[in-house]
Amino acid sequence: MTEQSPLDLAEGDPFGPHNLPYGVFSTADEPGRRRLGVRIGGHVLDAGAAAHALGSPYATLLAQPSLTPLLAAGRTAWRDVRRALTAWVTVPAHRADIEPLLHPLDAVTMHLPYEVADYVDFYASEHHATNVGHMFRPDGDPLTPNWKHLPIGYHGRAGTVVVSGTDVVRPCGQRKAPTDPAPVFGPSVKLDIEAEVGFVVGVPSELGTPVALGDFREHVFGLSLLNDWSARDVQAWEYVPLGPFLGKSFATSVSAWVTPLEALDAARTAPPARDFPLLPYLDDSAEEEPGGYDVRITVTINGEVVSEPPFSTMYWTAAQQLAHMTVNGASLRTGDLYGSGTVSGPEVHQRGSLLELTWNGRDAIELPTGKRTFLEDGDEVTLTAWAPGPDGTKVGLGEVTGRIAPAREV
Amino acid sequence: MTEQSPLDLAEGDPFGPHNLPYGVFSTADEPGRRRLGVRIGGHVLDAGAAAHALGSPYATLLAQPSLTPLLAAGRTAWRDVRRALTAWVTVPAHRADIEPLLHPLDAVTMHLPYEVADYVDFYASEHHATNVGHMFRPDGDPLTPNWKHLPIGYHGRAGTVVVSGTDVVRPCGQRKAPTDPAPVFGPSVKLDIEAEVGFVVGVPSELGTPVALGDFREHVFGLSLLNDWSARDVQAWEYVPLGPFLGKSFATSVSAWVTPLEALDAARTAPPARDFPLLPYLDDSAEEEPGGYDVRITVTINGEVVSEPPFSTMYWTAAQQLAHMTVNGASLRTGDLYGSGTVSGPEVHQRGSLLELTWNGRDAIELPTGKRTFLEDGDEVTLTAWAPGPDGTKVGLGEVTGRIAPAREV
Numbered sequence: 001m002t003e004q005s006p007l008d009l010a011e012g013d014p015f016g017p018h019n020l021p022y023g024v025f026s027t028a029d030e031p032g033r034r035r036l037g038v039r040i041g042g043h044v045l046d047a048g049a050a051a052h053a054l055g056s057p058y059a060t061l062l063a064q065p066s067l068t069p070l071l072a073a074g075r076t077a078w079r080d081v082r083r084a085l086t087a088w089v090t091v092p093a094h095r096a097d098i099e100p101l102l103h104p105l106d107a108v109t110m111h112l113p114y115e116v117a118d119y120v121d122f123y124a125s126e127h128h129a130t131n132v133g134h135m136f137r138p139d140g141d142p143l144t145p146n147w148k149h150l151p152i153g154y155h156g157r158a159g160t161v162v163v164s165g166t167d168v169v170r171p172c173g174q175r176k177a178p179t180d181p182a183p184v185f186g187p188s189v190k191l192d193i194e195a196e197v198g199f200v201v202g203v204p205s206e207l208g209t210p211v212a213l214g215d216f217r218e219h220v221f222g223l224s225l226l227n228d229w230s231a232r233d234v235q236a237w238e239y240v241p242l243g244p245f246l247g248k249s250f251a252t253s254v255s256a257w258v259t260p261l262e263a264l265d266a267a268r269t270a271p272p273a274r275d276f277p278l279l280p281y282l283d284d285s286a287e288e289e290p291g292g293y294d295v296r297i298t299v300t301i302n303g304e305v306v307s308e309p310p311f312s313t314m315y316w317t318a319a320q321q322l323a324h325m326t327v328n329g330a331s332l333r334t335g336d337l338y339g340s341g342t343v344s345g346p347e348v349h350q351r352g353s354l355l356e357l358t359w360n361g362r363d364a365i366e367l368p369t370g371k372r373t374f375l376e377d378g379d380e381v382t383l384t385a386w387a388p389g390p391d392g393t394k395v396g397l398g399e400v401t402g403r404i405a406p407a408r409e410v
Numbered sequence: 411m412t413e414q415s416p417l418d419l420a421e422g423d424p425f426g427p428h429n430l431p432y433g434v435f436s437t438a439d440e441p442g443r444r445r446l447g448v449r450i451g452g453h454v455l456d457a458g459a460a461a462h463a464l465g466s467p468y469a470t471l472l473a474q475p476s477l478t479p480l481l482a483a484g485r486t487a488w489r490d491v492r493r494a495l496t497a498w499v500t501v502p503a504h505r506a507d508i509e510p511l512l513h514p515l516d517a518v519t520m521h522l523p524y525e526v527a528d529y530v531d532f533y534a535s536e537h538h539a540t541n542v543g544h545m546f547r548p549d550g551d552p553l554t555p556n557w558k559h560l561p562i563g564y565h566g567r568a569g570t571v572v573v574s575g576t577d578v579v580r581p582c583g584q585r586k587a588p589t590d591p592a593p594v595f596g597p598s599v600k601l602d603i604e605a606e607v608g609f610v611v612g613v614p615s616e617l618g619t620p621v622a623l624g625d626f627r628e629h630v631f632g633l634s635l636l637n638d639w640s641a642r643d644v645q646a647w648e649y650v651p652l653g654p655f656l657g658k659s660f661a662t663s664v665s666a667w668v669t670p671l672e673a674l675d676a677a678r679t680a681p682p683a684r685d686f687p688l689l690p691y692l693d694d695s696a697e698e699e700p701g702g703y704d705v706r707i708t709v710t711i712n713g714e715v716v717s718e719p720p721f722s723t724m725y726w727t728a729a730q731q732l733a734h735m736t737v738n739g740a741s742l743r744t745g746d747l748y749g750s751g752t753v754s755g756p757e758v759h760q761r762g763s764l765l766e767l768t769w770n771g772r773d774a775i776e777l778p779t780g781k782r783t784f785l786e787d788g789d790e791v792t793l794t795a796w797a798p799g800p801d802g803t804k805v806g807l808g809e810v811t812g813r814i815a816p817a818r819e820v
Contacts, residue, residue, distance in 0.1 A: 117568070133651075146584075150593075150648060160741060169617070171739050172620070174559060176559075207570060240651075245564050249738060251617070276592075327656065328582060328660040329581050330567055
């Protein structure tokens with residue numbers, strides 16, 4: 001009896017050859033050497049070594065310490081590399097070459113897979129925006145008048161995007177309740193999550209020239225899960241009139257794995273019906289393929305499921321966000337990352353933030369580790385997700401996890 | 411009679427040896443070779459070649475195609491390099507080595523001197539914020555309740571920071587006047603400037619650890635003039651609730667020259683008296699050196715002076731902005747750039763935006779090239795500035811200029 005190959009996956013493994021997300025890893029014996037890897041089941045394939053062993057024309061591109069060169073290489077290269085990788089992990093004749101290049105996931109360290117250029121965060125869930133509007137602006141309409149005419153977004157801090165597994169230090173900052181006479185300073189007491197999907201730009205665009213809706217797949221390489229940590233007390237005091245700043249900029253966590261869009265073709269789905277006709281640059285009603293993705297997220301705190309946000313309910317699609325973000329001529333760079341905004345569905349258990357789940361702290365949720373309104377030190381938050389794949393399979397998205405470390409004294 | 415040396419400057423030249431700003435240039439015969447340069451009078455000194463010729467220990471650092479390595483090198487290196495450069499352009503014994511390495515400014519092309527990491531824009535002029543508040547929120551207090559407690563800021567788009575001289579394509583976008591039934595799309599009809607001073611971060615900081623007020627000069631290398639182009643109609647429709655996005659992200663222009671803080675020691679000045687006591691992390695009343703800089707900006711449109719904004723009137727200092735930006739643990743990276751916010755003084759002719767100068771288009775200004783409310787295609791906007799230097803000298807800041815190119819069809 002021979003030992004089972006890591007390539008012999010259990011039926012229905014969400015990280016089978018139909019998935020093949022990319023990441024950057026290092027091993028304990030060579031911690032300084034970062035390598036491009038592809039996940040297959042519970043292992044990561046050293047993509048550069050595999051390409052070299054098999055004489056691939058993409059050996060140089062894959063022998064990089066970062067995903068950035070592949071991101072920049074464009075759609076034809078993305079397709080060809082994926083086709084080659086699929087063959088390497090499925091064609092029996094390659095097994096002898098490939099198996100020695102597989103590392104168990106628990107034996108590697110994962111790194112941020114590419115250098116983040118600009119980071120933008122959107123606000124594309126109608127349910128989330130409505131919930132937040134009710135809480136933060138109780139006297140007005142919950143949705144601002146522009147909300148259904150354009151995908152609202154803002155720039156975040158690219159330099160504090162961290163890879164899954166990085167501890168998040170509780171931020172300090174100013175907060176002031178409306179009834180307080182003056183702001184106070186200290187560790188945030190309303191530390192929250194935002195469950196999101198992030199989109200990674202590969203091919204840049206020229207300054208001054210918009211990217212059309214239909215060119216989404218020429219520019220965007222793939223997606224990651226994203227947790228846009230938020231200090232609600234800091235945010236509430238600072239955000240008028242110029243938007244979120246320190247309430248968000250202390251950390252944004254992304255999954256170590258970038259799932260190529262090609263793995264998610266079976267997950268495409270129509271976005272919700274639009275309540276207003278959209279301006280032509282955002283009007284996707286005549287696009288060949290539906291713009292939504294049926295990604296099903298699960299949020300856990302200390303291992304307990306607290307929410308299951310459905311990405312398919314987002315009002316604005318990633319293609320619309322890209323078209324909007326560039327319609328003023330703003331250029332794209334390789335490594336630009338944009339988040340969907342918190343994913344919240346219509347149901348209470350589908351809300352992607354504690355702000356919404358606890359209604360700004362009014363209704364604590366019960367966990368085996370105690371009641372929670374917002375996050376406590378030591379809490380570990382994990383987002384996982386899957387999407388429908390071809391032929392009834394599931395495509396797993398890499399998890400994004402982070403633990404809250406205590407605030408540091410200033 | 412010998413030809414005059416480029417090092418024999420006219421008395422009072424604002425780009426004398428007391429100044430020595432850094433930039434990156436290329437020459438027509440080697441357009442692909444970017445070199446670090448230092449401005450002296452009307453010339454740029456090839457800093458790497460000079461260091462090599464004179465056997466400087468900093469020859470490798472200065473022989474780079476970018477200012478980034480010097481930015482990262484830290485304060486001791488900054489001081490030592492500046493000391494060396496000062497000697498090279500002043501000590502007669504060096505003339506024979508240095509003179510051949512000087513290029514007339516009109517014979518070189520200047521480039522963005524460093525890679526911009528994150529770009530943050532502040533809102534630190536009380537006069538500007540008050541004017542804008544009056545126009546955009548006429549029914550409320552012009553300053554939001556947080557304004558005098560913290561330096562309000564937001565992240566901008568680092569990828570569209572361009573060097574002085576780059577054309578600015580008129581952005582398209584959505585706009586909607588309150589009385590319009592629905593938004594319309596088209597080229598911005600309220601294209602504006604914002605006259606600012608930008609600060610360039612050299613030394614990074616650790617994620618999770620704030621940078622104290624007093625550590626400003628350990629991290630910040632120098633400053634540039636900055637024009638934060640703004641489409642007021644796009645901005646007005648989009649900015650509630652998450653702040654400016656497409657109204658700003660199409661372009662931000664910076665001067666080609668970065669003036670080291672060391673050149674501006676004589677320009678330090680106390681900021682205005684504070685109306686409220688500040689929280690300890692922002693309280694600069696006990697700092698050894700005053701936190702303001704007496705930089706006097708002149709704004710011209712098509713060569714006509716339209717404004718003279720005084721940077722000394724800013725309520726929040728660059729050191730306070732740095733302390734605030736990191737107090738939540740957000741880390742700094744080499745190449746982070748932050749803008750002061752529009753510089754507007756108390757007088758009408760000191761306002762740093764057309765929004766304020768024309769009171770949102772109500773009062774046109776008269777130029778020889780015609781009346782202006784906002785910018786027209788072909789208009790060229792230039793910011794210049796100087797600050798007091800040692801012994802009665804003036805320290806010139808490199809200009810930032812840009813011309814409006816017509817919108818491109820979507």
